[in-house]
């Protein structure tokens with residue numbers, strides 16, 4: 001384990017670090033705009049491994065296991081623009097308000113994150129400025145452009161959840177997460193519940209709130225876009241075969257939703 005320099009450095013990235021934002025299919029014609037806050041588990045070189053063993057850095061506390069493969073394939077199937085974030089949620093969580101205590105978690109589930117203990121405001125600001133801000137700025141820019149061009153835009157925020165949290169098993173295969181939008185989530189729920197093999201969570205295993213979420217409240221609700229979050233259980237998408245299967249299934253469901261929204265003239 002290498003606990004990097006977490007002192008008062010105001011520069012997070014060096015020449016070897018990749019940009020935080022990853023985009024796919026930027027010219028995609030689908031009304032669905034896909035986001036993926038916990039796509040990657042990269043750590044800036046200067047932070048070492050945050051003082052954690054590899055076994056912790058591959059767990060769900062570091063990223064949304066399996067969702068990257070689903071997001072990539074779904075973007076292709078739907079011809080939808082995907083905006084994803086490459087850095088670990090342990091560096092900074094891009095789906096938390098930066099003011100929330102869990103934005104740079106000192107503890108995740110039962111794991112203490114040594115590299116996040118007692119960091120300076122300057123170091124916390126650097127994580128926000130170099131990872132969180134560019135990612136959300138890019139989503140804002142893309143939504144701005146789409147609205148300017150009168151391109152219909154439905155925000156879909158992709159996540160995955162751990163099969164057991166703090167020792168409690170979760171029965172759902174997939175969950176929809178929503179807050180105020182009353183147009184898209186009921187449609188999505190209806191179609192997911194029509195799949196005979198699925199246990200579907202309705203705002204389970206999480207519900208969206210302004211305190212615990214950022215992407216849906218800021219880019220969906222505040223912009224007046226139809227929006228939903230999706231959470232897929234991680235054991236179902238742990239390998240490529242599962243990721244492909246789920247992408248195909250969701251692509252079929254979203255194609256049906258798009259048809260319905262078109263007949264209702266909502267897109």
Ligand SMILES: [Zn+2]
Pocket residue numbers: 037038064158159160
């Ligand atoms: Zn997530």
